[in-house]
Amino acid sequence: MSPRPTCHAHCQVIYSVVVRTDWATMEWPSQEPGRAGTFPGVPAYSEVLRALDEAGCTWETYEPLTCDDQCAIRVPASGAIFVFDTEDVADPLLCSVSVAVHRPHSCG
Numbered sequence: 001m002s003p004r005p006t007c008h009a010h011c012q013v014i015y016s017v018v019v020r021t022d023w024a025t026m027e028w029p030s031q032e033p034g035r036a037g038t039f040p041g042v043p044a045y046s047e048v049l050r051a052l053d054e055a056g057c058t059w060e061t062y063e064p065l066t067c068d069d070q071c072a073i074r075v076p077a078s079g080a081i082f083v084f085d086t087e088d089v090a091d092p093l094l095c096s097v098s099v100a101v102h103r104p105h106s107c108g
Contacts, residue, residue, distance in 0.1 A: 022085075022095045045071075045084050045092040070095075 023041040043051075052059050057075050059082075065072035069087040074080070080099050084092035 019097045020095070021097060022093070043094045045094070048082055048084075048094055049073075 021041055021043065026039050026041045027036040049059070052075065057077060059073045059075050062072040062074040062081055065081065065083055069085065070083055071086055071092055072081055072083045074082075078099060080097055082094060083096045083098075085095045086092045
């Protein structure tokens with residue numbers, strides 16, 4: 001039996017990232033140090049699909065998170081999952097985006 005590789009860099013592996021998008025506005029870091037950009041929150045399903053299509057990102061319905069009051073899509077290239085609230089709206093509203101891909105730890 002060979003020993004398991006050890007990470008000598010003492011890195012920290014990020015297993016998932018979740019971004020809430022159901023705020024009226026959101027602030028994200030800009031390319032200028034110490035400054036943030038403000039963006040509208042709560043994008044609609046049609047806006048997200050249009051942006052993905054314009055960026056050339058293919059997407060698919062993500063059945064495990066699609067139910068009575070929400071629907072979800074997944075971008076296979078990145079594993080990003082977009083969850084939309086479908087309750088009482090004509091065009092579902094984005095409530096979160098997450099990436100939770102379990103890849104092997106490769107820095108060891």
